[in-house]
Amino acid sequence: METQNPSIASESVTAPAVRKKKAKSYGGKPLRTMDKVFIVTMLFIPIVHFLIFWVYVNFNSIMMAFQLPTGEWSWATMESVFLNFSEGMENSSLLISIQNTLIYFFKDLLMMPFQVLVAYFLFRKIIGHKAIQVILYMPALISGVVITSAFSSFINPSGPIGTLLTAMGMEAPEFLANSDYATGTILFYTIWLGWSGNMLLLGGAMARIPVEILESARLDGITTPKEIVYMVFPLIWNTLSTLIILQMTGIFGAGGPVLLFTQGRYKTSTIGWWIFEKINYTGASAYNEVSAAGLVLTCVGVPIILTVRKLIEKIPSVDY
């Protein structure tokens, strides 16, 4: 007959109860008073900060959506937002902003596979990869004020592109001062500089792929396109899915440097710009309108984002 060690038996009975009751440090020991003091002192300020600047601010933002600038409760603010929606695409600054924001958002989403490709070729050490990496990363190093100044002067009718078009007998339009071209031009600018987006995070994820796995696949005769689709994508899925979720979270923040290029003129407004313009230039009288519009967009956006997140989480990630 098998005898049971009494000490193990008693531990197995009592341990779960102790684990539930007593807080512990990572090492498994119960927390001492000094540990508790440490936890409280270290977390007090960040938690208070979070309660004020996230919980209170967002709660107050919801409240403000149902108030007038005077603080009086009213549906008028919310009604003014819906009135803005009903003005149609030609007149509603908010609808134009939403349309442009969604264009930027889908562009960002569509660019992700290309960003993976860029990261892949740099990971596979394409000729001149170090120089390419630095040059592609340059836009992240330099202020938007500098880049947009260089870009807008470059495509100006009196700049190099304008001079070139004139020399070819074509009209050199004001790309950034014309409703037909302005949004397209800013979109082009974001695509032009967007190849290297997430380059560091994707590159970091690829760098962690064990070389032996890729090597054995090569020995089995895998081609580069198959390697990207069947090896690299699944192996970096953990990072990629996080980036997609974060991208979805920023759905209404998508846009280009509208402030620097057009200041919202020529139908280039985005939601980000619309909010900035209302807060900065219109001032306190527009705060409630911003909160109301924000609440409507949040109510539309959250279910979409949570659904996409659930779907993404269903795709299993590979642990290695």
Next chain:
Amino acid sequence: MKKEVSLYTSTPEELESSLEELRKNQRKNLHKDGNIMTSHKGADKWIFGVAFVIFALQCFTIILPFAWMIMSSFKEVNEYNLGGAFSLPTVWEFENYTEAFQSLNDPLTGTSFFGLIFNSIWYTVLTAGMASIVPSVTGYVISKYRFPGRDFIYAVAIVALTIPIVGSGAASMKLWHQLNLYDNPLRVVVGGLGGFGGTFLVYYGFFKSVSWSYAEAAEIDGAGPYTVFFQIMLPQAVPIILTYMITGAIGAWNEYQSIILYQPSFPTLASGLFNYKSNTARADIPVYYAGLVISMIPTLVLFSLCSSKIMTSISIGGLKG
């Protein structure tokens, strides 16, 4: 003479060594230099060739506007205004750079070029310093201690990160006014005390992977939790802290929108130069370009000194939870 290997007569060691030799030969045939990452054969050569051409074109188009702007910053103002977009300066006006220090300013506040630089420096130091250190504290405590509410705090931090709340900027601005921190440098300090967000997750993951045996060894020597954190654990996170400090410094130096919005009386180089261009009717463009070139120098120098650190050490995991 080489011994023949047979599945039936050879020892397992002989089979293993023979297999290893076979693999080595296959690798040699596949890649001349034996490095899978750098060697490209067959169709790969074409794929990598086409990719290289695309990369080269992209890099060229990125550099071109900057090169043109730098060239134009040496032109005399009348020569620039007369056109000749492709022509080199007839006389290289190096004085444009000294002129930038003297005449460029923020016309809305009257802040001089040196004032803009000063504002950029303190804003960058405070923002980057706090954004890289404060989340390390929350990341460490929540990953290493089990206490009531810990899982709840972690879950809330994730939810806050993944739920997009639009339009809270207005309520935020109202709060800054109520706290008397609007247009006040203290706003940067108070704003930087937030310990959650994406950076928190990175520190959380990092500290979770650090063995607690370091802390136990220090505790045997009489160290308390503060000593363990500041002298044992935090130094191990220095590479991550430095990476966030460098990238944070680059971001803060280049920031303009939040400066215009929240601290208009303390313009930095980026926001001041934007204000100069937007509010000066007859701006001297070559001098303005010289100012832009000057504003690029600190971040480019910082990057050239720390590029390997920036390029290698950031990673993120999942947001599940």
